[in-house]
Amino acid sequence: MSAATNTDSVDVIIAGLGPTGLVLAHFLGKHGHSVVVLEREPVFYGNARAVYTDDECMRVLQSIDAAEEASKDMLVDTPVQLCRADGTPMGQLKNLDKPFGWPVVNFFYQPYLETKLAKLLARYPNVEVRRGRELTDLEQGADGVAVTHQATQEARYSELGDARATTSTDPDPQTLRAKYLVGADGGRSTVREKLGIQMTGKNFPEPWLVVDLKVKNGQQALRHLPYFNFFCDPECPAVSCPQPDGHHRFEFRLREGQTKEHMEKPETVRAYLSKYVDPDKFEVKRRLVYTFNALMAERWRDGRILLAGDAAHMTPQFMGQGASAGIRDASNLGWKLSAVLAGKADPSLLDTYQTERKPHAQSMIDVSVFMKDVVSMSNPMAAALRNLTLKGIQATPGLRDWLQEARFKPKPTYKKGNYFGMPRRRLGGPEGTMTPQPEVRSSTGRRALLDDVVGEGFAVVGQGLDPRAHLSKQSQALLDGLDARYINLYGYGDRPQGRNETQATPPGVIELEDVRGNMLDWFKKAGFSKGGAALIRPDGFAFAVVDAQNLDGAVDALKQQLGQA
Numbered sequence: 035m036s037a038a039t040n041t042d043s044v045d046v047i048i049a050g051l052g053p054t055g056l057v058l059a060h061f062l063g064k065h066g067h068s069v070v071v072l073e074r075e076p077v078f079y080g081n082a083r084a085v086y087t088d089d090e091c092m093r094v095l096q097s098i099d100a101a102e103e104a105s106k107d108m109l110v111d112t113p114v115q116l117c118r119a120d121g122t123p124m125g126q127l128k129n130l131d132k133p134f135g136w137p138v139v140n141f142f143y144q145p146y147l148e149t150k151l152a153k154l155l156a157r158y159p160n161v162e163v164r165r166g167r168e169l170t171d172l173e174q175g176a177d178g179v180a181v182t183h184q185a186t187q188e189a190r191y192s193e194l195g196d197a198r199a200t201t202s203t204d205p206d207p208q209t210l211r212a213k214y215l216v217g218a219d220g221g222r223s224t225v226r227e228k229l230g231i232q233m234t235g236k237n238f239p240e241p242w243l244v245v246d247l248k249v250k251n252g253q254q255a256l257r258h259l260p261y262f263n264f265f266c267d268p269e270c271p272a273v274s275c276p277q278p279d280g281h282h283r284f285e286f287r288l289r290e291g292q293t294k295e296h297m298e299k300p301e302t303v304r305a306y307l308s309k310y311v312d313p314d315k316f317e318v319k320r321r322l323v324y325t326f327n328a329l330m331a332e333r334w335r336d337g338r339i340l341l342a343g344d345a346a347h348m349t350p351q352f353m354g355q356g357a358s359a360g361i362r363d364a365s366n367l368g369w370k371l372s373a374v375l376a377g378k379a380d381p382s383l384l385d386t387y388q389t390e391r392k393p394h395a396q397s398m399i400d401v402s403v404f405m406k407d408v409v410s411m412s413n414p415m416a417a418a419l420r421n422l423t424l425k426g427i428q429a430t431p432g433l434r435d436w437l438q439e440a441r442f443k444p445k446p447t448y449k450k451g452n453y454f455g456m457p458r459r460r461l462g463g464p465e466g467t468m469t470p471q472p473e474v475r476s477s478t479g480r481r482a483l484l485d486d487v488v489g490e491g492f493a494v495v496g497q498g499l500d501p502r503a504h505l506s507k508q509s510q511a512l513l514d515g516l517d518a519r520y521i522n523l524y525g526y527g528d529r530p531q532g533r534n535e536t537q538a539t540p541p542g543v544i545e546l547e548d549v550r551g552n553m554l555d556w557f558k559k560a561g562f563s564k565g566g567a568a569l570i571r572p573d574g575f576a577f578a579v580v581d582a583q584n585l586d587g588a589v590d591a592l593k594q595q596l597g598q599a
Contacts (some may be wrong), residue, residue, distance in 0.1 A: 042210060042211070043178075043210075043211040043212065044068040044069060044070050044162075044210070044211075044212050044213075044302070045062070045067040045068045045212060045213050045375050046062055046067060046068075046069050046070075046206075046212055046215070046216060046310070046371065046375075047070050047071075047072065047179070047181055047210055047212040047214075047215045047216070048069060048070070048071045048072070048212045048215075048216045049071075049072050049181075049215070049216070049217050049218060049219040049223075049224070049225050049342075050071075050072075050073065050074075050218035050219035050220060050343070050345070051071050051073035051148075051152070051158045051163060051165075051332050051554060052074075052148070052218065052220065052343060052344075052357075052360070053081075053084065053144075053148065053151075053343070053357045053360055053361055053364075054218040054342050054343030054360030054361065054363055054364050055071055055073075055127065055216075055218040055219075055343075055364075056148060056151040056152060056155070056359075057095070057098060057151070057360075057361050057364035057365070057368070058216060058218065058342065058363075058364035058367065058368050059071050059155055059158075059161050059163075060098035060100065060154070060155065060158075061097075061098060061364060061365070061368025061369065061371075061372065062161070062368060062371065062581065063155065063158030063160055063374060064098060064099075064158065064305060064490070065158065065163035065372040065376070066160060066373075067372060068110045068160045068161075068163045068491045069160065069162070069459065070161075070162050070163075070164060070176070070210060070212070071156075071161070071162070071163045071164065071171055072164055072167045072168070072181075072183050072210075072259065073163060073164065073165045073166070073167065073444075074167065074168035074169075074186045074219075075165065075166070075383065076165055076166035076186055077165070077166075078145070078148070078149065078152070080107065083139060083144055083357075084142075084354070084356055084357030084358075085141055085142065085143075085144070085275050085277060085283060085354060086139070086140065086141050086275075086354030086357075086358070087140050087142065087354070087357065087361065088138055088139070088140065088355075088358055089132065089133070089134045089135070089138045089140075090134055090358070090446050090468065091135060091358045091361040091362065092105065092134075092135075092136035092137070092140060092364065093134045093135055093136060093468075093471060093485065093574060094135070094361050094362065094364070094365040094573075095361075095481065096135070096485055096486070097365065097485060097490070097573075097574075098515070099154075100150070100151060101136065103150055103561070104147055104150055104151070105136075105140070106144065107143065107146040107150070107278045107279070108140045108142045109135045109140070109141040109142075109276055109277065109278055110137040110139065110140050111128075111138075111139055112139050112140075112141055112262055112276060113127065113128040113139075113261040113265075114126070114127040114128070114139060114261065114262045114440075115125050115127070115261050115262065115263045115264065116264050116266055116424060117263045117264060117265050117266060117407075118265075118266065118267075118421070118497075119265065119268075119269065119472060120266035121258075121263065121265070123263075123268070124421055124424040124425065124428070125427065125428055125437050125438075125562075126142060126422045126437075126438055127437065127438055127439075127440045128438055129138075129202065129438065129439040129440060131439070132478065133470050133471075133552065134468065134470065134471045135373070135471035135472075135473070135483045135484070135485070136575075138440070139262075139276065139559075141262065141276060141277055141278070142277070142278065143277045143278050143279065143281045144357075146278065146279075146473075148524050149330050155568055157565055162185075165209075166181045166185055166188045167184065167185060167186065167245075167405070168183060168184060168185075168187070168224070168324070169181055169182070169183050169224050169225065170182050170183060170184055170207070170217065171228065171297070171579050172339070172538050174215075174336070174337050174339060175339055177213070178211055178212055178214075179211065179212055179213075179214065179338050179339060180209055180210075180211050180340060181209070181210045181211070181212070181215060182207055182208070182209055182434045183207070183208055183210060184204040184205040184206060184207045184208070185204060185205055185206050186203065186578065187200060187203065187205065188200050189288050199318050202418070203561060207374060207461065209459060210579070213338065213375065214338045214339070214340065214371060214508065215338065215340070216339075216340050216341075216342055216367065216371075217339065217340070217341045217342070217345045218221065218341075218342045218343045218345060218360070218363075219345055220343070220344045220345060220363075220368070221327070221344040221345070221348050223344070223345035225345060226331060226341055226346075228436075229278065229336050229528050230340060231331050231332055231333055231336070231341070232331075232421070233327075233329040233330065233331055233332070233348070234329065234330055234332060234349075235327065235328045235329035235330050235399070236327070236329070236403075237325070237327050237328075237329075238325055238326050238328070238329045238350070238406075238412065239325060240287060240288075240325065240326075241288045241292075241294065241297075241322070241323050241324065241393065241394045242285050242286065242288065242324060242325075242326070243285065243288060243289075243297045243303070243306065243321065243322070243323050244283065244284075244285045244297070244320070244321070244322050244323075244324060245284045245285070245286075245303055245306070245307065245318060245320070245321050245335050246281070246282075246283050246319040246320040246321075247281070247282045247283070247284070247307075247311075247316040247317065247318060247319060248280055248282075248316065248317045249280035249281075249282070249315060249316055250315055250316060250317055253315040254317075255311055255312060255315035256282060256311070258275065259274050259276065259282075259310065259311070259379075261276070262275050262276060262498075263270075264409045264412065266408075266417065266420065266421070267518060268411060268412050268413065268417040269412075270286055270287060270289070270445070271286075271287040271409055271410040271411070271412070272284060272285060272286050272287070272310075272533070273285040273409075274310060277388065282311075282321075284306070284307060284310065284314070286306050287410050287412075288323065294323040294589060296426065297323050298321050298322065299320070300321075302353065302495070303318065303321050308309055317548050319465050321562040326348075326350045326351060327348040327350070328348065328349065328399045328402070328403050329347065329348040329351055329401070329402075330347050330392065330395070330396060331345070331346045331347065331592075332347075332350075333388065334346045334387060334388040334391070335384060335385065335387065335388055337586045340384065340387065342360060342364060343359070343360030343363055343364075344356065344360065346363065346391075346392075346395070347359060347395045347396075347399065348399075349395070349398055349402050350399070350402040350403055350405075350406050350437070351402070352402045352403075352405040352406045352409060353398065353401055353443070354401040354525075355398045355402060355404050355487075356527040358398075358451070361394050361397055361586050362391065362394070362395075363387075363391055363395075365573050366390060366391050366573060367384075367387050368397075369571070369572040369573050370383050370384055370387060370454075371384070371555070375497055378515070378516060378594040378598075379596075379597055379598075380596065380597025382597055383433070383595075383596065383597065384451075386454040387455065388452065388536070389449075389452040390448045390449075390452065390453050390466075393448070393449040393451075394444060394446070394447075394448065396445035396461075398444055401442060401443060408420060411427075424437075437490060438555055444469060444530040445467070445468075445588065446468035446575075446586070447467045447468075448465060448466040448467070448575070449466075450466070452574075453466035454463075454571065454575065454577070454595055455571070455575070455577040456577060456580075456588060456591050459561075460561075463560065463579075464556065464559070464560045464568075464576045465576050465577070465579060466575065466576065467575065467576055468554050468555065468574055468575050468576075469553070469568065469570055469574055469575065470484075470552045470556050470574050471483055471484050471485055471552075471574065472484055472549065472550060472551075472552035472553045473549045473552075474523075474546040474547060474548060474549060475526070475547040475549055476485060476544075476546060477539055477545050477547065481549065484546070484553070485574065487517055487519075487521070487544060487546065488519050488521065488570070489515055489517070490517070490518065491517035491518055491572055491573060492513060492516045492517070492518040492519075492569065492570065492571060492572060492577075492592075493518060493519050493520075493521060493569075493570045494518060494519075494520050494521065494567060494568070494569055494570070494585070495521040495523050495567065495568045495570060496520070496521065496522050496523065496525060496566075496567050496582060497554065497557050497562055497564060497565060497566040497567065497582075498522065498524055498528070498564060498565075498597075499522060499524075499535060499565065499567070499582055500522050500540060500543045501520050501521070501522070501543075501567050501582060501585060502518065502520050502540075502542065502543060504567065504582040504585045504586075505585055505586060505588050505589065507598040509586050509589040509590075510584065511592070512589060512592070512593055513589065519544060520542060520543045520544065521543070521544050521546060522543050522545045523546050523547075523548055523553060523554065524542070524545065524546070524547050524548070525547065525551060525554055526547050526548065526549050526550070526551065527547070527548060528547065529545060531577065542592060545563070557579070560579045562579070562581070563584055565581055565582050565583075566579060566580070566581060566582065567579070567580055567581070568580040569585070569588045569589070569592065575585050577591075577592060578591065578592075
């Protein structure tokens with residue numbers, strides 16, 4: 035370890051203040067844990083990289099009380115199109131359903147999102163962000179991790195690209211200790227490098243030029259590009275991405291022989307933009323040639339050190355799932371770290387972080403590579419066959435729905451036998467899957483999303499019944515120790531009525547109406563027309579769905595898997 039000038043100690047150190055680190059800091063801060071975030075960039079990097087997130091991740095932001103604020107600066111329910119070279123659509127992805135309570139498609143401007151999340155951290159005095167500090171070394175012991183960090187010696191100097199310059203700052207090395215360290219420090223993760231963890235997968239040599247724009251004041255320059263477009267042009271595959279507040283992104287695949295230096299020249303950028311917009315009506319915020327990777331870390335945990343986000347997996351951008359995958363990591367890891375730090379779970383619970391998240395992250399990588407292959411075909415015959423296939427899909431009702439609703443996207447379902455929860459009783463069972471989040475109506479007549487009523491811990495939802503009536507004292511004591519909430523869920527208009535006072539809501543149970551029947555339908559698909567009960571994890575995934583008479587058995591399984599037995 036390097037020499038250090040001072041020492042202090044916290045519960046968790048997070049390396050990296052991107053979307054993954056921000057969301058994880060919120061989770062841990064909200065649950066009262068002391069956190070220090072080390073961010074190597076001295077000032078906020080004011081340009082977009084990620085542009086999209088989905089309903090699952092909006093639900094995660096909801097869990098940290100940030101979704102409403104973040105959504106104000108998002109373009110929601112934006113159609114996504116596969117277009118011919120002339121801009122006419124061959125297929126659309128558009129889905130207005132909200133199975134998890136939020137729109138499926140949400141385009142954002144990353145500086146807005148990160149700035150909001152960073153400002154909202156001020157709610158937690160137990161969370162400290164140290165900007166301009168880079169992790170340089172680490173040492174793990176039986177009871178914690180010691181990290182050496184110093185003032186950043188090489189920082190990004192231009193918003194037009196990712197080039198870096200050496201600073202003259204005094205290194206000022208310091209030591210910081212924590213019970214756990216999370217490396218959310220990106221694709222070039224220092225934490226991963228120090229642990230000697232390898233990445234496996236594929237590097238794609240296909241270079242793309244990304245150009246981030248901002249419409250100049252008073253200009254109307256994007257009326258003809260209202261949606262997200264993949265331009266499936268064999269001569270030059272391109273992407274057109276709307277963003278809030280006049281921001282817009284174009285991406286162009288380079289042809290063989292074109293160099294990075296040539297493509298990043300202003301005159302080259304102008305020529306490519308001119309095919310789609312009037313360049314004079316825009317300010318160029320960034321121009322950069324990049325390649326992309328489909329990589330996975332061989333392991334995500336080394337004792338008290340864990341990897342998350344791009345440090346653990348790198349996803350091609352064609353499904354917009356890079357940042358979203360990191361947000362999912364933060365959600366999965368956040369509640370588990372909190373349970374372990376609070377003494378409510380054995381540290382072995384953290385092993386389920388990789389077993390749950392890695393297969394799903396790999397599925398997202400695979401479908402992103404597939405989408406890349408569909409969009410960027412340069413062989414005219416292959417492109418013609420693709421176009422014919424899309425035409426056939428559009429003409430076939432079932433297949434058209436499959437495309438429009440993006441059913442090819444991997445579902446939030448954990449791999450059989452590798453998740454925290456009871457085994458699936460049958461193929462397609464609900465255990466280890468994300469539960470619906472319906473709009474519910476309370477006994478006062480007010481409406482809300484279910485998670486806002488359930489809160490932050492475990493929940494037991496009864497299908498028209500008080501789940502506590504089917505729990506032993508021991509089971510209820512364990513659940514109470516986990517701050518569980520008990521829900522009696524009725525259909526819309528089906529709550530008990532009449533003047534009999536014995537039908538008053540029992541204390542300790544929350545009675546709700548499922549306004550559109552989303553969760554009650556979910557129970558029916560699980561095989562329960564009545565009398566079912568769901569034990570739901572803090573991240574909204576189902577631990578168990580059982581006949582209410584078997585709730586004690588589900589709680590016993592929960593006790594075992596938490597390591598409390």
